[in-house]
Amino acid sequence: MTPEEPELKNGLEPKPATEQKQDPELETMAVPESKPAPEPEPATIHVRSADPEAEEPNETEIQSNESEKLESNEQNASRPAELQQNRTFTMRELLTELKTEEGDDAASTPLSQQSTQQQQQQQNNAAMQLIDSVTSTDEEGRSRQRVLTFAARRYASALERNPDDYDALYNWALVLQESADNVSLDSTSPSKDDLLEEACKKYDEATRLCPTLNDAFYNWAIAISDRAKMRGRTKEAEELWKQATKNYEKAVHLNWNSPQALNNWGLALQELSAIVPAREKQTIVRTAISKFRAAIQLQFDFHRAIYNLGTVLYGLAEDTLRTGGTPNSKDVSPNELYSQSAIYIAAAHALKPNYSVYSSALRLVRSMLPLPYLKVGYLTAPQAGKPIAPHNDWKRSEFVLNHEGLQQVKSNLFCNCGCQNKLNESQLSYLSEHHK
Template sequence: MEDSARPTPADSSELPNGAAEPEAVPPPAPGAPAPAGGGGGIADDSEANAGLGAEGEASRPFTMRELLGELKDGGEAAGGRSALAEGNGIGSAGAEGASQDSLQLSSHHDVAMELINSVTGVDEEGRSRQRILSFAAKRYVSAIERNPEDPDAYYNWALVLQESADNVDPDSSSSKDSLLEEACKKYAEATRLCPTLYDAYYNWAIAIADRAKMRGRTKEAEELWKQAIMNYDKAVQLNWNSPQALNNWGLGLQELSAIVPARDKQTIIKTAISKFRSAIQLQFDFHRAIYNLGTVLYGLAEDTMRTAGPDVSPNDLYSQSAIYVAAAHALKPNYSVYRSALRLVRSMLPLPYLKAGYLTAPPADNTIAPHKHWERSQFILNHEGLQQANVSESPSSKSLGHMGRSKKYIKVAVTDIVSVSACSDLTLPPGAGLCIDTIHGPLYLVADTWESLDGWLDAIRLVYTIFARGKSDALAGIITG
């Protein structure tokens, strides 16, 4: 699926919508920041989908890209007669089953086949693609007729139905919804037969989310979003190492928060933040999750501004939001959607730095000093690293390289960082411990709260990730202008 961007006007009060991506599906909510995401998609987990069964039959889940390529290649190998011609022939990979693919379908499968065959595509490429999908559907119906207990056949058929829904004319929402509903039924059957089929839960959640999007901010949409969230939850239980599922889970929660009563919104938003943050921790350069975390924090800042909540300053939330948007833009400078969002939030950064705040630190020349010698002081972070600010000077009036002539200050260059982590150590002063392991040895600092620590961890890791990806100049351009 190709990336596309739909930026809103530069003077808009909401962040622009993101680019199309298989793992990002919800639409922007009115009055709230729009997540990075666009059309629905199909899981593409090649590691989980390795190997074909004998004679080309489906012995495990296909990805849709793999499915289309395998079927098309099989048709072209059959003496030049394409498997697409009438939708009832098959290529050399499955010639043994040709007569079975033409068998009369039971009434149990008629509805789904009629829906697939009713899709013609909006152009010649779409029509050709749909003929492949129609043929594939017959193949999986045949497999189910032979073995009704085959979860992979149900899963692959659900993929076909879900992909067919993307080929439906945009004006025919009822037809698209019907195809997605049938896909959901097949995913339900696949997971009943094989409760550990991660890909089925993941793509089932995407199909449900697509159905929810078509219903706006209604009670029915609310129930569908809750179902999608449950399936993302199940997918993550089966495969915790999936940043895409965590990102989608966060997006679903973000959408749900726009529908539920106000009393429930804050709890859901905080859960969404935790999912985006977990996705980033699994993949530090996952720019879509980084951007989505920025949008949800921006929305939280807007809500806090309206309700004047006492827990956190809206300015702090705006500043946090800007950090993630800036990081996403630095990782993908050519994405117009990130560029548009950055224009809105850049002034919310503590320029010319990415982050400024307080940490408790030991003396620079004695990092194992007793607690009484540790001091709470201001630190600043930019594309070059982390530095303790001169407490007698305003950090906004100094450059990182010309501070503290009369006293030693802690400075960590991004090039020296090995790892960054939270730590709980009784030898540290009270608070939330932060360990920055460098080539010169570890440096321990203490944040005021664990929530504050999360912000420092993310910011330092993002700066290092941007450096490691060779994008420090992009970040420098953002914060120095």
């Protein structure tokens, strides 16, 4: 089930805190021209600008910085030249303060990222502990789990380097989901549900980082469905089935040409219909029918969708019959629903005759199959009461074929010519042998 491991992507490193540009001549211009102090050397005063072409200072910034320290400038006007040189250092401090005030948010980013990385590390450790504790009863299962554990460590390392690597998150979720298959339902350390829940968290994070990752939505829905099955027909299971249907819907929205997603969507709706109140059931069942039909339209020989459509139609027939028929004249009658159900189950069996489930279901609904009338034209038959040939008197009659051959459809089959002659079994057998 695990797809080929994609190349791990290198995420963009967090952008450094944006620094305010300092003009090369800003500090020298801050010193009043009337002061006797000599101008400092440019090499010792100038701060290297990020933009080498910037020659003119930013007048607005200069005015702003000087206005904040106006009183300090007046006091420094009478100081010796030696102290005046420290004026540049004061301006540098002012610029540093300004940059710090404006970059508080940016400066906090690395701390936030560090906290996020710590949380990511804790989640990774918890997931690895679950995978390390998985044991299997047979050698094949143990060998398979060793491969999964090795893969999980690689994805954990990738996420330590780049927490936004959604490919690593997606593949790690697959590993957790595969590991859950190696755990029996009665296991407690770890439980199957714990592994699936952790896989769902990884899928959630991967789809948050990449909302167009349709495979993640699809496999996430499968993991949720497996969790719902463990809970029977409870309120918690109902919520999980609803979540599964939403994820299947997203997967189909991102990739409409997916009969598997449509089929699974229909199955989730079918399971949900067994839990919800009766007033909601019919709508959900009919929606499930539409999903199975859509899957078959995309892949005409998709035997699973064909069989599932047969089962949901059978259940709808049972419910309709139990509730007293069809209140709406446009609705299909229970007998017609049974007949449609039998057709789809028979079609699934025809595609996969070796499937025991299909064979058992066909035995149950075989009697509900409609007789496929195939018109073969007019044949001649002897009069009733004279089954033994040769015959001198023949009547022109119309016959049909059902699913077993040319034989009697009802207990009494009358000639189509208007007479009341009844054809018995021996006459029909004779016709089936001589009119092949």
